[in-house]
Amino acid sequence: MAKLSIARLSAYARPEAHLTKQTSHGAIVTLVGASLAIFLFLNELGYFWKLHRVTKMSVDLERRHDLNINMDMVFSAVPCAVLSMDILDVSGTMESDVNFARGMNMHKHRLDSKGKQIGKAEYLTPQSQQMIQDGMGGGMMNINIPQAMKHLTEMEDEEGHHEGCRLKGNMVVKRVAGRIHLSVHQHQIFMMMPQLMGSHHIPRVLNMSHHIHEVSFGPHYPGMVNPLDGFERIIVRGKQYEAFKYFIKVVPTEYYSRLGRVTETHQYSVTEYSSPIPADSPLVASVDIMYDISPIVVTVNDRPPSFLHFLVRMCAVIGGVFAVTRMTDRWVHWIVGKVVK
Numbered sequence: 001m002a003k004l005s006i007a008r009l010s011a012y013a014r015p016e017a018h019l020t021k022q023t024s025h026g027a028i029v030t031l032v033g034a035s036l037a038i039f040l041f042l043n044e045l046g047y048f049w050k051l052h053r054v055t056k057m058s059v060d061l062e063r064r065h066d067l068n069i070n071m072d073m074v075f076s077a078v079p080c081a082v083l084s085m086d087i088l089d090v091s092g093t094m095e096s097d098v099n100f101a102r103g104m105n106m107h108k109h110r111l112d113s114k115g116k117q118i119g120k121a122e123y124l125t126p127q128s129q130q131m132i133q134d135g136m137g138g139g140m141m142n143i144n145i146p147q148a149m150k151h152l153t154e155m156e157d158e159e160g161h162h163e164g165c166r167l168k169g170n171m172v173v174k175r176v177a178g179r180i181h182l183s184v185h186q187h188q189i190f191m192m193m194p195q196l197m198g199s200h201h202i203p204r205v206l207n208m209s210h211h212i213h214e215v216s217f218g219p220h221y222p223g224m225v226n227p228l229d230g231f232e233r234i235i236v237r238g239k240q241y242e243a244f245k246y247f248i249k250v251v252p253t254e255y256y257s258r259l260g261r262v263t264e265t266h267q268y269s270v271t272e273y274s275s276p277i278p279a280d281s282p283l284v285a286s287v288d289i290m291y292d293i294s295p296i297v298v299t300v301n302d303r304p305p306s307f308l309h310f311l312v313r314m315c316a317v318i319g320g321v322f323a324v325t326r327m328t329d330r331w332v333h334w335i336v337g338k339v340v341k
């Protein structure tokens with residue numbers, strides 16, 4: 001019976017040691033081949049580690065949570081007491097900074113006429129209005145007159161000192177089109193009952209010059225750009241006052257980091273308009289930020305290509321170099337043999 005052993009399956013027959021011979025030109029070819037293999041290996045490794053950002057777009061099919069807005073803006077000519085902030089959206093939300101707004105986590109810091117912060121504490125707007133729900137879907141506005149009077153005095157006082165205000169914080173709003181309305185407090189109650197005002201007056205502030213430190217909709221990821229950050233609009237002396245409008249399209253974005261961690265956030269694009277306010281018009285100054293949610297979701301993927309793929313390429317590189325080197329070695333051996341003869 002023929003000797004059938006597993007060794008017969010080997011594709012690599014080993015010559016006996018006394019039949020092999022090492023030559024110096026063979027050594028040179030081996031060294032060159034080895035360096036080439038190392039060089040190509042490092043090159044592949046570098047390619048594997050390099051950032052491969054892939055951006056994809058698709059229709060947003062998920063039901064997502066509420067929208068988180070981060071804001072940090074400086075109004076150099078509007079005192080904190082005068083600056084009003086309302087959020088309105090198409091689902092019927094109407095929140096204001098004088099009515100115990102729940103989703104708002106905004107803080108006001110008073111700035112002196114030079115732009116330096118006054119004190120450490122934030123400015124707390126007197127809460128003069130409260131919606132009383134009547135349990136049948138309706139509501140009634142309850143106005144706290146002492147708080148409104150306090151607010152009025154503070155408005156006059158801060159305006160007299162040419163104060164400014166830094167508005168900073170975040171708020172959670174519904175995922176529908178809406179508007180952040182920044183303007184000056186009007187206090188309807190004093191319009192209805194002017195006798196309450198006595199010798200006070202409501203300051204008329206028209207200079208809504210502002211500097212935007214940040215407007216963003218969710219956490220940051222590497223390479224994210226918020227187009228409004230650092231934006232500034234100043235109404236120079238002698239020019240007409242203006243009301244500003246920003247129209248923002250919020251684009252849901254999912255970011256996958258290198259290690260596969262997901263960050264759910266939003267990018268946005270913005271267009272900006274302003275309209276003049278004639279000096280004798282009853283219009284009030286304002287900055288409106290209208291936002292709307294895009295139905296398209298963007299996926300930004302920083303994950304590297306698969307490791308198995310990398311292994312396949314590695315084998316191809318090393319095997320290829322090995323084969324080429326062997327071929328070269330044979331040629332070199334042949335040539336050397338001819339020359340020596």
Ligand SMILES: *[C@@H]1O[C@H](CO)[C@@H](O)[C@H](O)[C@H]1NC(C)=O
Pocket residue numbers: 076077207209234235236237238239
């Ligand atoms: C509006 O306020 C800005 C910032 O304080 C100031 O530079 C500018 O001169 C003011 N404009 C007018 C018309 O008062």
